[in-house]
Structures are given as C-alpha cells and as structure tokens.
Amino acid sequence: MKALILVGGFGTRLRPLTLSVPKPLVEFANKPMILHQIEALKAIGVTEVILAINYQPQVMINFLKEYEAKLGIKISCSQEPEPLGTAGPLALAKGKLNDGSGEPFFVLNSDVICEYPLREMIEFHKSHGGEASIMVTKVDEPSKYGVVVMDEESGKVERFVEKPKTYVGNKINAGIYLMNPSVIQRVQLRPTSIEKEVFPQIAAEQNLYAMVSKGFWMDIGQPSDYIKGLRLYLDSLRKRSSPMLATGPHIVxxxxxxxxxxxxxxxxxxxxxAIGPSCVVEIGVRLSRCTVMRAVRIKKHACISSSIIGAQSTIGQWARIDNMTVLGEDVQVSDEIYSNGGVVLPHKEIKSSILKPEIVM
Structure with missing residues (x-):
C-alpha cells in the first residue's frame, strides 16, 4: 500500500521556524512533524511514502533518507516544478501511485496531527465501495471552515459549503484521504485543488464518503494551533498511559x-x-504551554509560557517569554528581557524588551 504526503508550500504561517527548515521538518513533540505521519502509515502496512515536494526538496530528501533505513519503509519524492496545489501532485506522481494493483492509496496534508485512525479508514473504505473516502472532524465553530455536509448514517458526502453563514453542519475536512487509483484520471497536471475541484465532482456522482475521526485533530500550521495541538497530543499520550511522559516532583x-x-x-x-534533545534548563526555571526545540539553553530563573523556542537559542537568566512569542533558530535573548508576543527571525540577539507583539527582523 502507498501514501502521498503533500509537503509543498513555503510554511509562511509558521515563520520564523520555517526559515531554517521546510515546514514538515519543524519539530513537534520532539520529532519532525512529518515523522508522526510516516510512522503511523508504516504501522498499518504502508510500504512506500511519496512526498510531493516543491520547496527545499534537497533538504527534505537528505533528511528523510536516514529514516528510510530506520523505519524500513521506502520514501521517495515527486518534485513539483511549480506549486501544484493539493490535486496536481496526484497527476505528477501517478506513475508511482498507480502500480496496477488497483489498491487504494492514502493522501495526507503534512501539517495535520491526530491519532491517525488509518486502519479504521481502510475498513470504512472497503465497506462503502465508493471511489474515495475523506476523514472529517467535528469543530465548535464551523463558520471558520469549509463544512462537509454528509448523510449521518451512510457517510455519503452530499456537498461542501465554504465558511457557511448559517449552520449546515459541524464537520470539516481533516486533510486525510483514501482513494482508488481511478481518482488520478480525474486530475490534470496543473495547479488545482482536490477539495474544491475533484471532491465536489466525485460527491456529485455519489461516490465520495466521509468518516468521522475519533480522538483529537489539529492543523498545526500556525503558532497558536501548534501550541494547542501540543496540548491535545500530550493529552492523548496521557489517555494511553504512555511511558513517554515525564514524571517527578518538578513536573506539572x-x-x-x-x-x-x-x-x-x-x-x-x-x-x-515539550523539551527537545540536548537542551539545558538551569535552576529555578518555569515552563508552561511551550515547546523548547533541540539544543536550547534556558538560564536560571527564566520563565517561558505559551511560546515556541527555536533550536540552539539561549534564554537569559530572569528573562520572561510570553504571549505566543516565536523565536527562530539561534536567537540569543539577554538577561532580564521580557518578550510579549515577539516573533524573532533566526540568528538575532535581543538586548531590549519586546513590549507588544511585533516582528524582529
């Protein structure tokens, strides 16, 4: 079984983290976000993962070669000459995806984090006999999204409504699909959207079905959702009694x-x-609702909350980092500095406080 992961795009919403590495390689819960997906795919028997790449392809290829051997799964790339949207990559990779077996294949957006009920999705897809299945998730404010209107019993998708003004349902596209090879024939090799062009066509033919995802789901493509996604992910580990979670008198x-x-x-x-590899946290430090990426040094009595600290950065003693501050790679924050929502580009030194949210170039 094969899978295509859509990793195109420049990751602008997650800057400055994506100024150092492509978005799928940004660490989430101490591993590159795309690795969460590859491991989930491997666990249910996927033998080859194809990455649809447009931005910084060589960085991605070099990085993932080591994981190909570690995980025992083939990882290949389909390089886009230009951004092809979410459907164009299927046409570009059709030679890899359609191997003549007739077996369905997965397609995933690279910035989705969830419990990946992929085995259940395979069973669901087999049960309805349609051409494609999409995973949907329930949300509290459907007016902010494109809503999937579906038959609650069969799961058959009736239509899509973009940012509805009046309530039509509370289920949105979760960015994980399972489709038959025949779908590839519907896609032209041009920039095109699977959500706006391909799926409505299949739904009109009553051949598209939606499975409601159980458990948490989050698109972690921007800082506030990244922090929220971390909370949901860690809560999921707690519910499964994961030994990965830290314990001790200093842990809350x-x-x-x-x-x-x-x-x-x-x-x-x-x-x-989440505290990453090779980090040093000195005495009396307070951390809450934050990610500290690899090789960060946090000096004594610093306080960090609701923020993301990029790799190899240093936080000075008695510094306070707050309110969705995002530090790029190798940012040096001086002693006793306060950052209130600062977004700091890589390799900067912060010597004066950031009193209101702003970008430090």
Missing amino acids: GNVLVHETAVIGEGCLIGPDV
Whole structure:
C-alpha cells in the first residue's frame, strides 16, 4: 500500500521556524512533524511514502533518507516544478501511485496531527465501495471552515459549503484521504485543488464518503494551533498511559522531556511542555504551554509560557517569554528581557524588551 504526503508550500504561517527548515521538518513533540505521519502509515502496512515536494526538496530528501533505513519503509519524492496545489501532485506522481494493483492509496496534508485512525479508514473504505473516502472532524465553530455536509448514517458526502453563514453542519475536512487509483484520471497536471475541484465532482456522482475521526485533530500550521495541538497530543499520550511522559516532583501535568535534556533543581515544568534533545534548563526555571526545540539553553530563573523556542537559542537568566512569542533558530535573548508576543527571525540577539507583539527582523 502507498501514501502521498503533500509537503509543498513555503510554511509562511509558521515563520520564523520555517526559515531554517521546510515546514514538515519543524519539530513537534520532539520529532519532525512529518515523522508522526510516516510512522503511523508504516504501522498499518504502508510500504512506500511519496512526498510531493516543491520547496527545499534537497533538504527534505537528505533528511528523510536516514529514516528510510530506520523505519524500513521506502520514501521517495515527486518534485513539483511549480506549486501544484493539493490535486496536481496526484497527476505528477501517478506513475508511482498507480502500480496496477488497483489498491487504494492514502493522501495526507503534512501539517495535520491526530491519532491517525488509518486502519479504521481502510475498513470504512472497503465497506462503502465508493471511489474515495475523506476523514472529517467535528469543530465548535464551523463558520471558520469549509463544512462537509454528509448523510449521518451512510457517510455519503452530499456537498461542501465554504465558511457557511448559517449552520449546515459541524464537520470539516481533516486533510486525510483514501482513494482508488481511478481518482488520478480525474486530475490534470496543473495547479488545482482536490477539495474544491475533484471532491465536489466525485460527491456529485455519489461516490465520495466521509468518516468521522475519533480522538483529537489539529492543523498545526500556525503558532497558536501548534501550541494547542501540543496540548491535545500530550493529552492523548496521557489517555494511553504512555511511558513517554515525564514524571517527578518538578513536573506539572503532561510534559515530554527528551532523554538527553538536562533539567536543574528547583524548576517547575508543565503543563503542556515539550523539551527537545540536548537542551539545558538551569535552576529555578518555569515552563508552561511551550515547546523548547533541540539544543536550547534556558538560564536560571527564566520563565517561558505559551511560546515556541527555536533550536540552539539561549534564554537569559530572569528573562520572561510570553504571549505566543516565536523565536527562530539561534536567537540569543539577554538577561532580564521580557518578550510579549515577539516573533524573532533566526540568528538575532535581543538586548531590549519586546513590549507588544511585533516582528524582529
């Protein structure tokens, strides 16, 4: 079985993190976000993952070669000469996807994090006999999204309504699809949208079905959703009694600490924190609702909440980082600095406080 992961795009919403690495390689819960997907696909028997790449292809290819051997799964690339949207990549990769077996294949958006009920999706797809299945998730504010209107019993998709003004349903496209090879014949090799062009056509022929995802779901393509997604992911680990979660007198709630990280005395860590490899957290540090990426040094008595700290950065002693601050790679924050929602580009030194949300170039 094969899968196509859509990794095109420049990751503009996650800048400055994506100025150093392509978005799928940005770490989420101590591993590149795309690795969560590849591992889930491998677990249900997918033997080849094809990456539809447009931006920084060589970086992606070099990085994932090591995981190809580690995971024992073939990882190949389909390089777009120009951005092809969400449907064009299917036409570009048709030689890889349609191997003559007639077997359905998965398509995933690269910035979706969830519990990946892929085995259930295969069973669902077999049961209805349609041409394609899409995963949908329930949301509290459907007016912000494109809503999937479906028959509740059969799962048959009736239509799509973009940002409805009046209530038509509360289920939205979750960015995970399972489709028969025949879908590829519907797609032209040009920039085109699977959601706006291909799926409505299949739905009109009563051949598209939707499976409601159980468990959490989040598109982590922007900082506030990334932080929310981390909370949901860690909560999911807690519900499964995962041994990955940290324990100890200095831990509050759900916390992930890489085995190579060093944490000093008198710290209070959590809830909803991920601390990456080779990090050093000095004495008396307070961390909550934040991600600290690899090789970060946090000096004594610093306080970080609701923020993302890029790799190899240093936070000075008694500094306070707050309100969805996002630091790019190798940012040096001086002692006693306050950042209130600052977005700081890589390789910068912050010597004066950022008192209101702003971008530091």
